[in-house]
Amino acid sequence: MSERKSFGQMSWAELKRMSWAEFRQAGGWAELGRMNRADLIQLDMLPAWYATRERRRWLAGAGIFALALQWINAAVSWAVGPDDGGSRIILILVAIMMVIYLPAVTLMNIATRGLVELAERHLDERQVGERLRATTIAHRITTGLLTACFAAAVVAGMGGGDDYVVPERAVVMLVIALALTHFVLPLIVSTWRLPDPLPDNEE
Amino acid sequence: MSAEEVYNRIPMLRAERGVSRKELAAALGVHYQTVGYLERGEYSPSLHLALRIAEYFEVPLEVVFSLKPFPRLGSEVRR
Numbered sequence: 001m002s003e004r005k006s007f008g009q010m011s012w013a014e015l016k017r018m019s020w021a022e023f024r025q026a027g028g029w030a031e032l033g034r035m036n037r038a039d040l041i042q043l044d045m046l047p048a049w050y051a052t053r054e055r056r057r058w059l060a061g062a063g064i065f066a067l068a069l070q071w072i073n074a075a076v077s078w079a080v081g082p083d084d085g086g087s088r089i090i091l092i093l094v095a096i097m098m099v100i101y102l103p104a105v106t107l108m109n110i111a112t113r114g115l116v117e118l119a120e121r122h123l124d125e126r127q128v129g130e131r132l133r134a135t136t137i138a139h140r141i142t143t144g145l146l147t148a149c150f151a152a153a154v155v156a157g158m159g160g161g162d163d164y165v166v167p168e169r170a171v172v173m174l175v176i177a178l179a180l181t182h183f184v185l186p187l188i189v190s191t192w193r194l195p196d197p198l199p200d201n202e203e
Numbered sequence: 204m205s206a207e208e209v210y211n212r213i214p215m216l217r218a219e220r221g222v223s224r225k226e227l228a229a230a231l232g233v234h235y236q237t238v239g240y241l242e243r244g245e246y247s248p249s250l251h252l253a254l255r256i257a258e259y260f261e262v263p264l265e266v267v268f269s270l271k272p273f274p275r276l277g278s279e280v281r282r
Contacts, residue, residue, distance in 0.1 A: 113234065124233035126246050195245055197236045 008039040011101060015043065041114040050111035053196055059108050060192040065100035069093050072175040078170035090173070107186060108191040116187045130190060138185035145181060149174065210269045213238070216260045226231040230259055 003154050018026070050056045073093045080086035109117045124129065157164055224242075225246040228235035231252065240246040241256075245251055266279065 114235070124237050125252060126237045126240060127234060131214050195240070197239050 037038055037085040038114060041110060041118065043110075045110055046107065048094035049107050052189075053194070055113055056108075056191050056194055059104055060113065060188045062100050062104040063108060063188045063191070067177070067181055067184065067188075069100075069175070070180055070194060073097075074177045076169055076175040078167060081167075086169075099119045101180075101184075105187065108187050109198035112187065112190050112194060115190050130193070131186070134186045134193065137189045138182075141185060141189075142182055144177075145178070149178070207247065208244060208270075210244065210272050211241065212267055212273055213256065214242045216262070217242075220260065226260070230266065231255055 048055075050059060070093075073090050076086055076089050076093070078087065113127070114122065115127050116134065120128060153166065156166065213227075217224070223236045224238045230236045231238070233252070238248065241248060253264060253268055257267050260267060
């Protein structure tokens with residue numbers, strides 16, 4: 001009798017081929033829930049979404065678009081008052097952003113095999129090196145954005161006179177946009193840079 | 204071609220010993236995709252990993268890695 005594989009030893013394709021009876025016999029949802037993030041991320045879920053470099057770059061583009069929406073939100077909060085329809089625009093933009101951001105980030109994490117997400121003890125030397133490279137590039141981009149924010153605040157302050165105040169809501173939105181960018185940009189950069197792996201035609 | 208390119212015979216040694224990419228990766232404690240990138244020459248290993256690969260195949264380091272392309276099999280006989 002062949003020894004049964006645990007979920008952690010299976011590929012996503014093997015898991016999908018299982019019948020309900022086999023799934024329940026292997027431990028079902030409870031066993032799947034016990035798997036740690038490092039093993040879950042290696043399951044290779046929904047491979048068609050990130051199989052080619054072009055598709056991975058579309059995913060990275062979706063991540064950039066979601067971030068851009070949050071930056072637009074900050075600009076809208078600055079330029080449009082809450083009574084002029086600003087609140088409604090912000091809510092709509094946040095809703096669109098979340099619909100794009102959450103699946104895109106999840107798929108990018110799976111595509112990069114948790115390169116940015118996982119603790120260093122789960123990565124090998126190539127992955128650690130690639131993470132460092134992605135973080136360095138992302139850090140450089142974030143520095144540029146911070147400089148642009150600073151310049152915008154200075155220009156707005158000079159043009160608005162001594163009593164000019166940046167709206168509190170705009171500051172909150174700007175901080176959220178900066179935090180999200182800082183958090184997700186290394187993931188976007190590593191997804192963008194990821195080379196195609198060799199086809200795994202060995203069993 | 205990068206000036207720092209390191210050539211290797213990992214695919215040949217792996218095929219000769221009948222070892223899959225996943226088995227080699229598990230023995231070395233690296234991700235199986237890392238073995239793929241090594242074989243394709245898209246990643247040059249650290250000295251530690253290179254020594255462990257040579258140790259795994261029980262051959263000297265220079266049998267697995269070289270700074271110059273390895274001669275094709277049979278090319279020396281033809282000369």
